[in-house]
Amino acid sequence: MSHTKRYFEMLGAAYEVPSATDRFDAFLDSAIAYFFESTENGTLAEDVPRHHGTDDMLDTHGARISKLLDEALRREISLEERFHAVLKVSARAGRVTGNAAAAQLTGQGFPCTLDELPLDTAALGEIRKTLRAPAHQAQDRIILANVEAPQIRPCLALIQRPGEADDQVHVSLSYIDWPPALMGRLREAFGLTASESEVLEGYLGDLSQKEIADQRGRALETIKGQFKSILRKTGCARMSDVVQLCASIAFLMRHLPERANRPAAAEWVTPKAGLSLLPRPGRQLAWYRIGNGPRPVLFIHGYLQGPFFTPAFIDRLNEAGLQLVAPSRPGFGYSSPSRSRSDFNETVVADALALVDTLGIERLSLCIHQGGASHGFRIAKALGDRLGAMLLVGGGIPIDETRHLSHMDRQTRFAAIASRHAPSVMKMVMSVGLPVYRKRGARAFLEKQFATAPGDLATLDDSVLFTVQAQGLYHAVEQGGEAWVRDGASAMADWRADFEAVNARQMWLQAQDDPVISAHQVAAYLEGRPNIGCRILPGHGVNILHTAVDAIMAELVKLD
Template sequence: MSLNKRYFDMLGAAYDVPSEAGQFDAFLEAAMTYFFAGSDSGDLAEDVPRHDGDDDMLETHAERISALVEAASRREAAFAERFHAVLDISVRTGQVSGNAAASQLTGRHFPCALDDVPLDPAALSEIRRVMRAATFQAQDRIILASIETAQARACLALIQRPKDSEDLLHVSLSYVDWSAGLMARLGEAFGLTASETEILEAYLGNLSQKDIASQRGRSLETVKGQSKSILRKTGCARMSDVVQLSASIAYLMRQLPERETPPSAELWQTPRRSLSTLSRPGGRELAWYRMGTGSRPVLFIHGYLQGPFLTQAMLAGLAAGGIHFIAPSRPGFGYTSPSKSRTDFDRTVVEDALALLDHLGVERISLCIHQGGSSHGFRIARALGDRVGELLVIGGGVPIDESIHIAHMDRQTRFAAMATRHAPSVMKMAMSLGLPVYRRRGTRAFLAAQYARSKVDLATLDDPELLRVQSEGLYHAVEQGAEAWLRDGAAAMADWSEDLDAVTCPQTWLQGADCTIISAHQVADHMAHRPGVDVHVIETCGSAILHTQTALICRHLARLA
């Protein structure tokens, strides 16, 4: 396939993402094909152009597509909010207040009287019955209600009488779009005939049996007979129970209006616990974390996704060893201000770290370097010179040789490595499209895609604490958007051999044998025969080594500090 064909396939797939988030996977596949021309060997296609900086044409497309993605997200959020109306009703006065969604759904300005809310008489009667109750309602009520405006809508109404409020009644209204596709799935789930499915749809529209018979041109007895059949097949005693069962299934299917999959409930917010800041020249702020309670400091240079947040087992190990981590966030990560440009990113990382140690009055210190922080850790160690004690490198990387290292990497890492090195505009496009998609899918889906080739890493996602700390690491990496990841990736993919060679202090490397980011054995080979360097390849351990080998790591840290 020609370069032009691969290029336009990738671009076309990118333009599909704003209209359908599920197309991101097709875009990623097209982007991989653009670089590797369908080869699984990891060899870059010979015809791929290599850009030292941005591709202006692709940047223009990326900006346009990103704007479309953001507009689609705003429309989705506004549309979703429209159908989650909340009414607060004063039991004493009958006055009703509501959110913006309630105003849009009912066509009313709040506050107003309960009688002015265009609900059907049966729903209003049920609300008044709950208002008259002498005590709070322990059992929430769910009823089907109709909004009787020019465009009548059947809604689910959740009625709640809070225990801690004597004068307040909450009514939440959610409009369910009983689409043809959803009705077909309900009918199939219940074993209904096509005619019975249509009868059920009419009930879900809050029609009476008489109205249904009139609408369908059938006798009332025919509708009653079909209704009994629906009750029998669903196992319900009353049609109101069928309505509630159908609504429950609809929500389980996530079939709210025009939304196949609801956004994840995750906030994607970097934690602030143990956070401090240091003012830097040019109005920048350096954010850093103190992790652990011990008196002996170790400078921790975090990776991309698994730092600087730690498990309770790691924190306990630090405490037992009398150690604490000083963990600065790199520019654009977490709450640290970005560097002024891509070209001064590496220098800013080093200057920030040295300024922080000077601020804290630390003269001599050992370093714990993790994964994607490897290039930065060695640059910092080189700048510290005689102030460096020893290094503990966890899942560390080495300067990338495309002819040796790329083939071992999982497909996502391989793509990120090649895009960052040869076409940063493609990487930027992938990040700008991928982040909104994975904010919707959730961090577990993101991490599962990263760990697809490693069973031991996939297993960590079943542990709530390991999933939490890895998710927090992801939030930290993308708190300020995709640009920081792009700059940091470029630093890792650069040739930092001089920094690696210049650091001659004692070093211990702990590499997971099942790591799919870079081969542990290739790292061991690269570091072999260097004086003072001790490499350990840990079997049955992958990319999540920082969180799964805490006892081993803490033993080395205690000696290091």
């Protein structure tokens, strides 16, 4: 397929996202196909574009699509807020009325009789029970009801007997979705294992025990045992009670004020704990102090993990008498952007030196994380005699397209090539993708990032590790996608001269299962170089910063 055809297919796919946000993944696939002849081994198309500057036409399309997407998301939220089906059931008149949303959900014309409502028998029985009860004794009930037209849809039903309407029962119906975020909350609330959570999700999806067993490839007796475990952990006598309990939690999560229901890590806001601001000419530099020890180490963060650490890691820093001084690069977190793409690298270095001077640090070591490697070596070169030793955690090396791309996961491969050859494509993907993932949530973004890395994917089940990773994501996109575009281009530039100019003692800790860059390729690049050590740590991946704490701390204390 020609470059021109791939270009217009990508553009067409981008324009489809505002009409249905679930089409973003198809757009991303087309953007990847724009560059690669084969997405399996990272073979670049012979006519791959090499626009080192901006593509004004593509930037214009990207801005237009972003506006369309923002409008579509606002309309979607508005529709979600309006979609609240309410039925009013009168015992005296023997009829049911409903609002437009109720008519849409049930497919029923109003008024009608109670028997004409397409609700399951149990739900109708609960409504009749509430109608028969004296008004002063009627209690609000939340139940799971099935709307059986035109297809069976499980809904939450809130049954109420308003005090001002003795003759009426009000039924509020809300369609239930069991997304990963809600299932995660249920799993956490009940203390379920991952397997039990999947069984519960199947049951909530109206599957029988046999259907769940067949779907999961397990023996029926195994599934029955997991049902018993779910009952024991939830304190329920019957699975129908478990369903009502889950429905109640879902109802609360949907109807309480949104901010009250979200965990702190679910807010797309960069944390401010430990944050300081340093005025710069026409800008500001945001930086974090992690730990309270007397020995400072300059920490140059990667992309997603950012300058955030688990409480246990911070405790270890304090015990070792260390503190990490972590500047946010221009456009990340609360640091002002660089004035242009062309002066991004220069601004990063100038910010770091200004911070070190302001803090009065005469000599310090560096800890450099993943995609911060190119910046770290530029800063190290500029520090000159003030530089101590260096620790690199999952550090990157100058990228060679012919050797390194095939070992990257597809998304990293795309980001690398788009940043190097067509930054406007990268900017469009970011500007279209960020609103989509703000809606889907941080977990969905990280699951996509770790799709080919089972070990990293498993870290999302640890609430502490998930929190710091989500915070790193927010830090990377606090001001939009432009900073990511500039940073990616910097990492993909040829920074071999900066690497060669630094003679400080270095230790590299590389994750064996890192899908971003091959640990063995890094080791091969470093082999034979004086004053450089390298260890490959098995069992670790992209999240090595948070999962290899013992190894990292052992090297941090050695820095001079």
